Each structure stands twice: as C-alpha cells, then as structure tokens.
Amino acid sequence: MTxxxxxxxxxxxxxxxxxxxxxxxxxxxxxxxxxRLPNGRRYGVVAGTGRFVEQLRDFRFDHAELExxxxxxxxxxxxxxxxxxxxxxxxxxxxxxxxxxxxxxxxLTVTGTFAECVVLETLLLSILxxxxxxxxxxxxxxxxxxGRPIIEMGSxxxxxxxxxxxxxxxxxxxxxxxxxxAAGQRYGVPTAGTAAHAFTLLHDDExxxxxxxxxxxxxxxxxxxxxxxxxQGIRNAVEVAGPRLGAIRIDSGDLSVMAQQSRDLxxxxxxxxxKIVVSGDLxxxxxxxxxxxxxDAYGAGTAVVVGxxxxxxxxxxxxVEVDGRPVVKRxxxxxxxxxxxxxxxxxxxxxxxxxxxxxxxxxxDPMAGDRVLxxxxxxxxxxxxxxxxxQESRAHLRDCLIxxxxxxxxxxxxxxxxxxxxxxxx
Amino acid sequence: MTxxxxxxxxxxxxxxxxxxxxxxxxxxxxxxxxxRLPNGRRYGVVAGTGRFVEQLRDFRFDHAELExxxxxxxxxxxxxxxxxxxxxxxxxxxxxxxxxxxxxxxxLTVTGTFAECVVLETLLLSILxxxxxxxxxxxxxxxxxxGRPIIEMGSxxxxxxxxxxxxxxxxxxxxxxxxxxAAGQRYGVPTAGTAAHAFTLLHDDExxxxxxxxxxxxxxxxxxxxxxxxxQGIRNAVEVAGPRLGAIRIDSGDLSVMAQQSRDLxxxxxxxxxKIVVSGDLxxxxxxxxxxxxxDAYGAGTAVVVGxxxxxxxxxxxxVEVDGRPVVKRxxxxxxxxxxxxxxxxxxxxxxxxxxxxxxxxxxDPMAGDRVLxxxxxxxxxxxxxxxxxQESRAHLRDCLIxxxxxxxxxxxxxxxxxxxxxxxx
Numbered sequence: 108m109t110x111x112x113x114x115x116x117x118x119x120x121x122x123x124x125x126x127x128x129x130x131x132x133x134x135x136x137x138x139x140x141x142x143r144l145p146n147g148r149r150y151g152v153v154a155g156t157g158r159f160v161e162q163l164r165d166f167r168f169d170h171a172e173l174e175x176x177x178x179x180x181x182x183x184x185x186x187x188x189x190x191x192x193x194x195x196x197x198x199x200x201x202x203x204x205x206x207x208x209x210x211x212x213x214x215l216t217v218t219g220t221f222a223e224c225v226v227l228e229t230l231l232l233s234i235l236x237x238x239x240x241x242x243x244x245x246x247x248x249x250x251x252x253x254g255r256p257i258i259e260m261g262s263x264x265x266x267x268x269x270x271x272x273x274x275x276x277x278x279x280x281x282x283x284x285x286x287x288x289a290a291g292q293r294y295g296v297p298t299a300g301t302a303a304h305a306f307t308l309l310h311d312d313e314x315x316x317x318x319x320x321x322x323x324x325x326x327x328x329x330x331x332x333x334x335x336x337x338x339q340g341i342r343n344a345v346e347v348a349g350p351r352l353g354a355i356r357i358d359s360g361d362l363s364v365m366a367q368q369s370r371d372l373x374x375x376x377x378x379x380x381x382k383i384v385v386s387g388d389l390x391x392x393x394x395x396x397x398x399x400x401x402x403d404a405y406g407a408g409t410a411v412v413v414g415x416x417x418x419x420x421x422x423x424x425x426x427v428e429v430d431g432r433p434v435v436k437r438x439x440x441x442x443x444x445x446x447x448x449x450x451x452x453x454x455x456x457x458x459x460x461x462x463x464x465x466x467x468x469x470x471x472d473p474m475a476g477d478r479v480l481x482x483x484x485x486x487x488x489x490x491x492x493x494x495x496x497x498q499e500s501r502a503h504l505r506d507c508l509i510x511x512x513x514x515x516x517x518x519x520x521x522x523x524x525x526x527x528x529x530x531x532x533x
Numbered sequence: 534m535t536x537x538x539x540x541x542x543x544x545x546x547x548x549x550x551x552x553x554x555x556x557x558x559x560x561x562x563x564x565x566x567x568x569r570l571p572n573g574r575r576y577g578v579v580a581g582t583g584r585f586v587e588q589l590r591d592f593r594f595d596h597a598e599l600e601x602x603x604x605x606x607x608x609x610x611x612x613x614x615x616x617x618x619x620x621x622x623x624x625x626x627x628x629x630x631x632x633x634x635x636x637x638x639x640x641l642t643v644t645g646t647f648a649e650c651v652v653l654e655t656l657l658l659s660i661l662x663x664x665x666x667x668x669x670x671x672x673x674x675x676x677x678x679x680g681r682p683i684i685e686m687g688s689x690x691x692x693x694x695x696x697x698x699x700x701x702x703x704x705x706x707x708x709x710x711x712x713x714x715a716a717g718q719r720y721g722v723p724t725a726g727t728a729a730h731a732f733t734l735l736h737d738d739e740x741x742x743x744x745x746x747x748x749x750x751x752x753x754x755x756x757x758x759x760x761x762x763x764x765q766g767i768r769n770a771v772e773v774a775g776p777r778l779g780a781i782r783i784d785s786g787d788l789s790v791m792a793q794q795s796r797d798l799x800x801x802x803x804x805x806x807x808k809i810v811v812s813g814d815l816x817x818x819x820x821x822x823x824x825x826x827x828x829d830a831y832g833a834g835t836a837v838v839v840g841x842x843x844x845x846x847x848x849x850x851x852x853v854e855v856d857g858r859p860v861v862k863r864x865x866x867x868x869x870x871x872x873x874x875x876x877x878x879x880x881x882x883x884x885x886x887x888x889x890x891x892x893x894x895x896x897x898d899p900m901a902g903d904r905v906l907x908x909x910x911x912x913x914x915x916x917x918x919x920x921x922x923x924q925e926s927r928a929h930l931r932d933c934l935i936x937x938x939x940x941x942x943x944x945x946x947x948x949x950x951x952x953x954x955x956x957x958x959x
Contacts, residue, residue, distance in 0.1 A: 125732070
C-alpha cells in the first residue's frame, strides 16, 4: 500500500470532474492552518512536516490501486491515466518542525494545479494533525518536567504505526528517549527500556529476577521495584546490584510519597547515586506536581500518545487562491481571509515574541526583530535542501519556547501566547 | 519495517535476561483485559483481533532489525540468534470482533513460553487499544443514529495508517461506509465521497461546479451546498441535477434548522427523493440531537477517529500464570486475580444478558442461556479456522447490543451494562 491511498475518496472524484471540465490545471494555492488552538492551549507545535515531505517523494498511485479504483468505478479511464502518471510538480513552503503555531498560522502552503494539490490533502492533514497534537502535548510535559528527562513509553496505547510517529514527535518536543524500537530504527530516536512486572512474576522471587537482569544488562540498569512491596523491592535491588545500581523505577502508588521514601531508603542503603524513575499515567499536571520530589526521570505513556486531551490538532487544508484571485468559503463564525499568506513573528529587542503578523497576497512591512516563519520545502516537485534533523527541530522548539512571554508556558487554559494579526495585502 | 518492531524495547531485554537465566521457556499465560471501561462508558467493543492475528502470521525479526539491535547493543548474540529464529508456536484464544467487553473480560489469552508470549505484548495492545476505542465510539454513534447510515470521514484527523484501522473498526461498529480508500482496498469497506468546498471554489460559480460534478458522477451524486448560501445552493443543485439528484450535503451552520429548511425547500423544488446528508464535527450527542430532523445520513469524522473522549481502550496484557501457578502483581486499588480465565455471558430466557461470569483456573458452572465468549484463534502457532468477516462481526455486535439491558445503550455516563463476576476456580 502506498501513501497515496491514505486518502479520502473525494480528492479523486473532484479531480475526475475537474479533468473533464477543464479546471484541473488551474493554478491554485492551498494552505494548512488551524482556526483555533485546541482546548485553551497557549501554543501549537509544528511536527510532521518532515514525515510528509519524505512520503511525498514516493507519492504515486500503483497498479493495484488503479485496479481497485476501476473495479469500484470510482474513477473513469481518463482519470486512471492521470493517476498513473501522477507526480507532484508544484511548490511547498511552510513552518519548520519545532516551530510554534497559532490560530491562522500558514503551516504549509502548497502551490500547483488544482488537481496535483488536492490529492495531497488527506495525507498532509493526517500527518500534521497527528504529529502536531502529540508534539504539543509532549512540549507541555517537557516544560512541566523542568529539565528532568522524560521517556516516551506510550506505544501500546495507540495504533502501532502511529506509535512510531508519536515517539518522533515527542522527541522533537524534547523527550529524552522512547521505548519504541521502530522509532529508533527509522528516525534515530534514542531508545530505552529494561523490564516489566511480568519479568519479576516469571521468576521464583524478586531477587532472582533482579539478579538475572543485572547479569544481562549490567549494574547501570533500571530495576522495577513495585511488583510486590516497594521498600523490600528497593532493598533487594541494592542488595543484588550494589550501590552503583543505575536506577529504580516505580510504576504505581502515590508517586510523591514513594519518591521521597525511596530516595531516603536508597541513601540509607548507601546508593545515593541510584536514580529514581517514576511512571504510571503521568500527564503534564502529574509531572508538574512532582517537581519538588526527588525524581530523576519520568516515563510518560498514554497521555502523550493521546495528545493529553487534544488528540488532533484540528488543522484544515483550504483552497485560498485560484488563478491568482483569493477565494474563501462563506463562514458565519469562522473568519477567513483568502489568498496566499506570508507570516513573520515579531520580537522585542530582548528577543521576546510579541506578535505573529500574517499578510494575504503580500508581505508584512519588515521590522527589526522579525523572523520569517516559512521556508521552501519543495520547488517544481523536488525537495530543496536538507530537511532539518530532529536534533535541530528540538533545538528550534526550545528556542521558540524561551522566546514567548512567560504566561505562554502556563499549563492552565488561556489565550494564545501571542496575538495573531491576519490582514489583506497592501 | 516489520510488525515485530512496533514494540517496546523492554520486551526484548526481558527475553535476553530470561534466556540467560533459563526462565525464557517457562510455560506462561498472558491475558489482555481492561480494568475498567473508559469515562463512564457502559460497554466496550472488541475490535482489532483480526488485524492482530493477520500481523502475527508475518511476525518475524528481519536482518535490518537485528543489525540495529546489535549496533545499539540492545541485545547480545544469543538473543539475536533467538530473534532470528522467532516464530510464535503457542496458542491464542479470545473474544471475537464485535463482541462486547466489560471490566475484567479476558479479550485475548496467549499461551506459550514466556519469551514467545512477551514479545507480542506491544503490538497486541497497540492494535486492540486503538481499534477497541474507535469501535466503541462508533457503536455509540450508530445507536444514536437509529438506523440512519453514517459515513466515516475522519481520516484527516488521525495518523494516516491509523485512519485505515479506524475505518475498519467503525465498519464493524455498524457504519455504512468510509471515505478512506485504503480501507476499501485492504478490507473491503464500502467507500464514499464526492466533493469538498474547494471544488466549488475552484469553479467560476457554484452552478459550474455542480454541472461538472453531475456530468462526471451522475445525478445520483451528493452535492455540497453550503459553500456560499445554502438555500441558493440547494436551488442551484436541483436546477443543475434535476429532481432525481441523489443527495445534498450540509457541512456547516445549525444543522437542525438547516435540515428542516432544506427538506422543505427540496420538496418545494419537486425533489422529495433527494436525500440530506449532514456532517461537521458530529459526535454521538450531536447525532442524537438530530434524531427528529429530516436527515437521511450522517458524516462523522473527528469524533470517531479520536474515540469521542476515550482515545484508547486502556487494555493491559498481564502475565497471569507461570508453570500452571497463578501469579499477580501487588495492587492496592486494582483488584486482580491471577490464573487463566474462562468467561461466559449469562442470559435470561428472553435473551437479555444478565451477567458476565469469569472464572480463574476453571470454568463457570454451565447454565441455560450461557454463551461461551472465547474462541480459539491460534493453536501451536497456526491460525485455526477462518477469521470472522467484517460482515459477521457487524452482525455479531448488532446482536450483542440488542441483548444488553436497555440502560446499557444510554449515552450518558453510567455503570457497565451488566455486572461482571471474577472468581477463583473450583
């Protein structure tokens, strides 16, 4: 199955009709943007662009797909021929991964004929809506963790392929590592993980399990100590691994109480360098609540992969220009401005972001402290330049989050961290 | 990338250690179950089992994966050899797709050596947690729709591969069709879809767009009438397509008001057989609120693919038996009973379900009206019998939902539709 078939049927039936009536080749501009941020969030995080551009390289309709379309009579012969020859030949510009977005930000702008642009819609939105949602949730957890590392371990709570994209998005957002091996293999995300409760239950007793784990993974490993009694588990762990045990993990119980008790016990047992990893349904609020406790690292699972209350970013992909003329659907409560947008973010001399300025069919008047937000990704169907690495995207997001007013980092619901102005051109 | 690498790293490090200490081959039983239903839901819906069993057929570790593991030093040579030879040789039993589940229901039971069972954990849970969540949300929408068809059109709001599984799960739950072509191709789910607002905006005016669509897709097509003015859109639609126009679709505005006005207008225009499809952020509550309106079909998107408030089913996969002896993790607020479970659903002579009875290391005393809930899927690593078709799963769910007490179908939060008793064996 190719990426091209991750699509809504209507993308193809629209092209079918447009081919017949002669509008298929009209020059068009489509934009991906969000009308609002989810659930009182103060910023959005761009993620997925790299995945989209990679999949665009191989975006073709194969023989089996064409046969399916013909057998179901979804398209006619002419359309089948067009699909068989399909290559995107237009341009794509957009925000980089790790950039912040706000209501109206033109995350991706796709320029080309109607037909070649519209067939990208579903895939583009699927990738961006998913990855942006995960990255935004993960970024809030990273803020809440105040520099302590977070391990992404939510694979089992989401679709198996989505899990790989989740690990990637969480890494962009600043997570330290993931449990997901496919994400390690495909994207180079650092991987982590040692043992589950099943491993302890498998053995005749806890000490036997710990002894085995240390023999295989070394004294630097992380031992899961809460299968039976946590305090006894910690004693067993240090007895077996010695004072150079890497870490213990606690996955249940009152984590704030247990973290302090565990720290005291580890110190008492002569293992002051053994770290404490906590996990178990942690979201950004639970992480924030543990800030004062002697926790060294967090494991976050479900909350990350379901976007912590905002499982989709709510981005849309709209036709904004046809033949150079702005177009817009009638909307009662969705103010929209047609036309291709250009966006900059304004900053004070101190570097604090003050505003996102978006102009349709023109460009914002340049000011000191402006940062241009769109970069070229594709020209004439060809990917231009190297895509940012995940490391670069991480660094970029870190810088962006430092630049917004401090209220923007609050976890509570609120307005977007900076105002956005969208205006027509000059 | 093979399905085997959609896994948490710790599944492999556990096996590594177990191979060294001699416990890897201990006979084990793992069970997938949910401790509770999400968010006051009254029932869960089983989905994904078919996808899991299909992926199990090809569950192998390939050369590139083994190289990755070696390069990262995640496993040693002995473990690499074991992985290279990996084939699941055990047994799998479980609930069929379309079955209901309740807290404690043993959805899947995996029997084999510790090593061969534990490496399936992440993939099994990813598939079931995702697909069960989608099916449960979709089933509530189907109930709310009271027999009117629902088209699944949420692909763009979730991960591109997850979208395919969503379409499949929603179809099991009783949706009529999906917009997703990959789901049509891979699973035979009926597909639907005609045009978006962009198609109208592309053309010089709405009539030109409608004329083109009807010329290509026929008068039986569905015309999207809310790009500009809905009433004028309907007039244009009937003028262009004639009174045998298949349907109009309304995707915005106050759908209850618009449905009635549109029906009146269509009737007035002599198109009483033209159907009305409504879409636009519909969830089970919005669908229920439209029950009295002259709506012929619903399009549901975001709410389905994000599980309508419960994006993951919260299922776990626990080691419950080692060497024939029940095992269980210490839990303060999570009552667990070790040992392999056997489950039946009890029914009154009228067919109404009264209770789910689950017995550990034994079987419930047989009673009239009992239905056995587990079936064999895999024996000695080989899939036994044909998997139920999606049609059969749909029919099964329909029957199951008829069988539960009527309160179970309420959309409001509440207790599980029937009580569950989990007891030790005789």
